[in-house]
Amino acid sequence: MNPMANHRPSSMSVLTALSDALGEAVLCEPQQTEPFRRDYWVRSEIDEWRGSPLPNPMAVVTPTTTQQVASVVQICQEFGTPVITRGAGSGVVGGVLAQEDGIVLSTHKLITPSSIDKKNLLATFGAGTNGLEAEELVQDHGLTIGHWPQSIGVSSVGGWVATRASGQFSTAYGNIEDILYSLVAVLPDGSIYRSRETPRAAAGPDLRQLFLGSEGTLGVITEVTFSLRTQAPDQAKQAFHFDRFDDGLEAIRRIMAARWLPPVVRLYDPRESRRNFAESVPKGRSVLIFLHEGPPGSAQLESAAIATTCANLGGVLTESTAVEHWFEHRNTVPTWTELFEQGLLVDTIEVATKWSNLSGLYRGVVEAVSAIPSVISMTAHSSHAYRSGANLYFTAVAAPPEGADYTEIYDQIWDAAMTAADSLGAGLAHHHGIGRVRRTWLNSELGESGSQLLSAIKAALDPKGLFNPGVLMEPTQL
Amino acid sequence: MNPMANHRPSSMSVLTALSDALGEAVLCEPQQTEPFRRDYWVRSEIDEWRGSPLPNPMAVVTPTTTQQVASVVQICQEFGTPVITRGAGSGVVGGVLAQEDGIVLSTHKLITPSSIDKKNLLATFGAGTNGLEAEELVQDHGLTIGHWPQSIGVSSVGGWVATRASGQFSTAYGNIEDILYSLVAVLPDGSIYRSRETPRAAAGPDLRQLFLGSEGTLGVITEVTFSLRTQAPDQAKQAFHFDRFDDGLEAIRRIMAARWLPPVVRLYDPRESRRNFAESVPKGRSVLIFLHEGPPGSAQLESAAIATTCANLGGVLTESTAVEHWFEHRNTVPTWTELFEQGLLVDTIEVATKWSNLSGLYRGVVEAVSAIPSVISMTAHSSHAYRSGANLYFTAVAAPPEGADYTEIYDQIWDAAMTAADSLGAGLAHHHGIGRVRRTWLNSELGESGSQLLSAIKAALDPKGLFNPGVLMEPTQL
Known part of the structure; x- marks a missing residue:
């Protein structure tokens, strides 16, 4: 097999250099590279579904060690070749999209080291390790990472960090930035950054945060160490339904103010409640579900106090099957293309x-998106609570008319949602990241000065703009 | 009064420009500028005490608004004048030291805005606001910032953020990075960065972390917003003493692993226990004190469980006066010069x-520092616990012989402690920061690649190196 087949002469030299360095780990045949061209972004799926093929990368490289990643990056730097890093491809904002003059660096073979340190409650994984496998590995030791994104079975631990992910247990256990202990990353110049393994440091800016x-725009994460928790000996589940969505929000606010910290706090608006809990909850009600966890006695203490708070706001205790139902289905990831075939266009915006x-x-986002003619449903739940506020996770469903341009409707939905959220002073990205779908909104999120700050850092670390161009920042911002 | 008196012609133009912009807020008389020349670094105090006067700045400017800070920075940028930002001056690592060709930008008049938002549990303060005044203000509303550094009465809220400070309640409430909600900072180019007010965002790197x-090396923080807590309705205090310091460490490790979170967890080695708790604890024992706080019922639940853990490791419950004693004295800040007069040189290293x-x-750090001839005591306590480890806060006491060079002994102590900690793989700076005293060790802390990363960011944001030169990084690193 000649890895250089099907390629323009201009790309020959970088492929030769990569093959010399990594051998079989450089994939060039279109049938090999095709699965690595994109992530789970609806817009990419629309393109593919309607027959606008996505670009194939020059090659997919599958390094197995940090040192190999450094070699790949050094070679790409030398030849000016863009590097699109791809984890497990479960991202939903277009963070991964191949380009013909660039390579895709897939982390899926970066699965060493893998070690658990019970005394210090730490676990180290290669960045490509599957999230669920990592969690199951630590669970075998009575521990938990405590990070449960809906995509846990189809995402990688490095991807969690690269996208600043949140899990379903975040209200108590924090988001990935609160769970990450240390990391190893290859910088655009090919050097290897390894953060110190210390529980906490006042030693300048926290560089892990970069x-x-x-x-994928500032480094390739190759290894992550998480700070673990022991599995909670105590657990309780309960759910309530409220007359109004706002009553449920007020219940969560009071619970956070009272310093309770249930890992799972999820409030569904009436339409989502109906969609998910029709069997146990009357129509028109808003369902709020809780998982309580902690050391012995704490879950009971918390659940009793929270039950009182909910009752004071008119909350009615539901059958426990409501919570069980959620637990059983919480890692189901929908398939966009199946929905397209049914004439539906669906996306989520947090x-x-x-x-x-x-x-x-x-109200503002529901109203703005619902005003788009083909939108048939705009609903939301809140799933991550903080002392000062919470997220909203919207689901938009459109039924485009025969022959309509799905991409155009898709863009309208995002534009309406972002414009409404921005005008209402909200943060524009809770945990899916920026990718391509939000990049024109990053200026609003960071402010003019913040955008310039980020661009200055990007220019300092990646002056040629080779790391994941077009993601996070507009290519022109460089 | 002519603010230009006593200054070389070369500095005339920048002072004229500053005075034109800020008028009376530009102080140039030596008796005015003298109090702003330094922070609370022992080495600066040694210099002053033994009659090696510290350099006076060209001027001290005392802006009252973010916009004024931006004007000052723009002028200094234009004239290539170094800007040394000073909060309340309670830093202990030499982060503030005036230079004759630079100005000191004092934040002590940056005391607006000052607002409390009870619904969202947020409080916004001008960066120069005194820490204790800020805490008392929110306490009037039944709330707390939850950040209690020993220096709370002599530090500023902006200084907390600029130094990445920790408070005594950090084990439950986190360090300042966990409490900060948003900030406003003036960048070296004079632009104003204002982070978005959102509880959480996956929108690229968290720029607040810079x-x-x-x-003071990357920006002048002018305004901070903290995420507050309600005051805990439930509180309990207890203390135990152990046969060995290691037994106390093991107790804390088990408590953290069991997922309890007392705000205050402090373990003293036998000498510090004797120094602080002689009345209530037998000689040779290690004292471990706890403050438990939380919603109703939680403090009792936690204190009972922790009492069992301590008893299992041989911990003996002490009289409650031990904890009360600590509470009464916890914000006492020692005066170095008084100690010099008594023939003692004291510093703390965390x-x-x-x-x-x-x-x-x-053991390693105590042994290394104790080996220095004039050192008469090297002791420690642990005061900030995490799931994966904890800090150690050492206090070194030397009795330099008649005529000895205090600075030389001071440097020996730091060198011995840092060398030992580094060789043992420890993080070299828990919460006092880097300043000047640790800057030669920053390479070890961050690694070669981390240092280069930080230098690249510094060069990108402050290409002339005007913001607090010589702090954090070696001046030559630019």
């Missing part, structure tokens, strides 16, 4: 804001 | 590491 959420803005944000 | 711990390294770190 890579948390960098989405934002966050302060308590005082939440109700207005909910 | 300023947390930047110690580091952190994983549980498996802690005992060795304690």
Whole structure:
């Protein structure tokens, strides 16, 4: 097999150099590279579904060690070849999209080291390790990473860090930035950055934070160490339904203010409640579910106090099957293309804001997106709570008319949601990241000065703009 | 009054420009500028005490608004004048030291805005606001910032952020990076960065983290917003004493592993226990004190469980006066010069590491520093616990012989402590920061690649190196 087949002469030299360095780990045949061209972004799936093929990369490289990643990056730097890093491809904002003059660096073979340190409650994994496998590995030792994104079975631990992910247990256990202990990353110049393994340091800016959420633009994360928890001996589940979505928000606000910390706190608006809990909850109600966990006695203490808070706001205790139902289905990931075939276009949009803005944000975004002619449903739940506010996770469903341009409707939905959220002062990206779908909104999120700051850092670390161009920042911002 | 008196012609133009812009807020008389020349670094106090006067700045400017800070920075940028930002001056690592060709930008008049938002549990303060005044203000509303550094009465809220500070309640409430909600900072180019007010965002790297711990080298923090807590309705205090310091460490490790979170967890080695708790604890024992706080019922639940853990390791419950004693004296800040007069040289050095390294770190640093001839005591306590480890806070006391060079002995102590901690794989700076005293060790802390990364960011944001030169990084690193 000649890895250089099907390629323009101009790309020959970088492929030769990569093959010399990595041998079989350089994949060039289109049938090999095709699965690595994109992530789970709806817009990419629309393109593919309607027959606009996505670009194939020059090659997919599959390094197995940090040192190999450094070699790949050095070679790409030398030849000016863009490097699109891809984890497990479960991202939903277009953070991975191949380009013909670039390579895709897939982390899926970066699965060593893998070690668990019970005394220090730490676990180290190669960045490509599957999230669920990592969690199951630590669970065998009575421990937990405590990070449960819906995509846990189809995402990688490095991807969690690169996208600044949140898990379903975040209200108590924090988001990935609160769970990450240390990391190893290859910088655009090919050098290897390894953060010190210390529980905490006041030693200048926290440099790990440059890579948390960098989405492949500032470094290739090759190894992560998480700070673990022991599995909770105590657990309780309960759910309530409220007359109004706002009553549920107020219940969560009071619970956070009272310093309770249930790992799972999820409030569904009436339409989502109906969609998910029709068997146990009357129509028109908003369902709020809780998982309580902690050391002995704590879950009972917390669940009793929270039950009182909910009752004070008119919350009605539901059958426990409501919570069980959620637990059983919480890692189901939908397939967009199946929905296209049914004539439906669906996407999710998450934002966050302060308590005082939440109700207005909910109404404002629902109204703005619902005004788009083909949109048949715009609903939301809140799934990550903080002392100062919470997120809202919207699901838009459109039924485009025969022959309609799905991409155009898709863009309209995002534009309406982002414009409404921005005008209401909300944060524009809670945990899916920026990718390509939000990049024109990054200026609003960071402010003019923040955008310039980020661009200055990007220019300093990656002056040629080779790391994941077009993601996070507009290519022109460089 | 002519603010230009006593100054070389070369500095005339920048002072004229500053005075034109800020008028009376530009102080140039030596008796005006003298109090702003330094922070609370022992080495600066030694210099002053033995009659080696510290350099006076060209001027001290005392802006009252972010916009004024931006004007000052723009002028200094234009004239190539170094800007040394000073909060309340309670830093102990030499982060503030005036230079004759630079100005000191004092934040002490940056005391607006000051607002409390009870619904969203947020409080916004001008960076120069005194820490205790800020805490008392929110306490009037039944809330707390939850950040209690020993220096709370003599530090500023902006200084907390700029130095990446820790408070005594950090084990439950986190360090300042966990409490900070948003900030405003003036960048070296004079632009104003204002982070978005959202509870959480996956929108690229967290840019606030560039300023947390930047110690005046990357921006001037002018305004901070903290995420508050309600005051805990439930509180309990208890203390135990153990046969060995290591037993106390093991108790804390088990408590953290069991997922309890007392705000205050402080373990003193036998000498410090004797120094602080002689009335209530027998000689040779290690005292471990706890403050438990939380919603109703939680403090009792936690204190009972922790009492069992301590008893299992041979911990003996002490009289409650031990904890009360600590509470009464916890914000006493020593005066170095008084100690010099008594023939004593004292400093504190804090580091952190994983549980498996802690005992060795304690022994290694005590041994290394005790080997210095004039050192008469090297002791430690642990005051900030994490799931994966804890800090150690050492206090070195030397009795230099008649005529000895205090600075030389001071440097020996730091060198011995840092060398030992580094060789034992510990993090070299838990919460006092880097300043000047640790800057030669920053390479070890961050690694070669981390240092280069930080230098690249510094060069990108402050290409002339005007913001607090010589702090954090060696001046030559630019």
